[in-house]
Amino acid sequence: MSETVRKAAITGHPVAHSRSPLVHGYWLKKHNISGSYGRVDVPPEGAEDFYRNFARYGLNGANVTVPHKEVAAAACEWLDEAARAMVAVNTLWLDETGRLCGANTDGLGFLGNLDQLAPGWDVSRESAVVLGAGGAARAVVWALLSRKFTTVHIVNRTFEKAAALVEEFGSGTKAHSWDKLGTVLGEAQLLVNTTALGMTGKAPLEIDLAPLPDTALVTDIVYAPLETDLLKQAANRGHQTVDGLGMLLHQAVPGFERWFGVRPEVDDALRSLVLEDLGVTA
Known part of the structure; x- marks a missing residue:
């Protein structure tokens, strides 16, 4: 047969x-x-x-x-x-x-990408900053909490959407409006962009990475362009960076x-x- x-x-x-x-x-x-x-x-x-x-x-x-x-x-x-x-x-x-x-x-894809391209990225699990509060952000927050991050800061232009995610995930997450980004970046070991900003054909993601600790990892779920302006800025500052293509593949x-x-x-x-x-x- x-x-x-x-x-x-x-x-x-x-x-x-x-x-x-x-x-x-x-x-x-x-x-x-x-x-x-x-x-x-x-x-x-x-x-x-x-x-x-x-x-x-x-x-x-x-x-x-x-x-x-x-x-x-x-x-x-x-x-x-x-x-x-x-x-x-x-x-x-x-x-x-x-x-x-x-x-x-999706969350497993996010983790698999970082595990492959930045081994040991989750050794320090004190603080992560997630930009955005949509479906992709939800997957990333879930993934980071599954890796036992102490605090996941969710930063969104519409504060209510970030607050809604905090209500879903509870302890370990904090909601912030966009004007508080500089403050939370100062203690982050990881910065994740889950918004469409910076994607080909979309508005740019314009943020100041100056407060971010030198040792922080920066990753973007956007993969077109492969190296977004966020990743370019981070790399120029000496940060380790990971692009978003691997998340698509690992999921x-x-x-x-x-x-x-x-x-x-x-x-x-x-x-x-x-x-x-x-x-x-x-």
């Missing part, structure tokens, strides 16, 4: 420009796995039905992108800790009983392992492949 071909896909709306098929296709080829990873565009009006009846569509699993992460989470019969905390999923699979299960691997690892039975590696060849597709120079 021929081996069953396992199928997964990126789901959301739109998905035409998703790089997920490129990433998973690379791993399928590298490990010589008889499987496929495609795209399924799910219109918003059909999202609830699609995820609640996921087993009908011939997929063993899927990734979920905007705007369906919350809808997909609501359709799951089991959620991992991160997905429960974020009330959103980016990874789905059917277990042996046919239950739809969901995980949120894909748990799903691939779940669907295809092999834990893939984020290697230089994959990174170069995605950079070429993005038209980004390293």
Whole structure:
């Protein structure tokens, strides 16, 4: 009998420009796995039905992108800790009983990127500063708290959004308006930008890094451009920096392992492949 071909896909709306098929296709080829990873565009009006009846569509699993992460989470019969905390999923699979299960691997992707490119980055866990209060910020805050950071400062232009995250995560997090950034930078071991500011086509992220301790690590979840103005400024000041591409790649690892039975590696060849597709120079 021929081996069953396992199928997964990126789901959301739109998905035409998703790089997920490129990433998973690379791993399928590298490990010589008889499987496929495609795209399924799910219109918003059909999202609830699609995820609640996921087993009908011939997929063993899927990734979920905007705007369906919350809808997909609501359709799951089991959620991992991160997905429960974020009330959103980016990874789905059917277990042996046919239950739809969901995980949120964005935080793990963030951690995996730093672990690979800045080993030992979390030795000092006193204070981190997170810029932004959206979905990406929620994943990063969850990740930092899972690594036992003492204090995670959430700084946002709309203070109420930062305060809402603090209400969700509780002890260990503090909310600040943007005008307090200079104060909290002075004690930070880590600075993370989770906003779209500095992304190609977006407004620049204009902050003064002068108060930041020389030993602080600076990272940006933006990967187009690969070296944002924030990272350039930090590097010129002598800070260790990590770009955001690895977060995109590492968040894909748990799903691939779940669907295809092999834990893939984020290697230089994959990174170069995605950079070429993005038209980004390293």
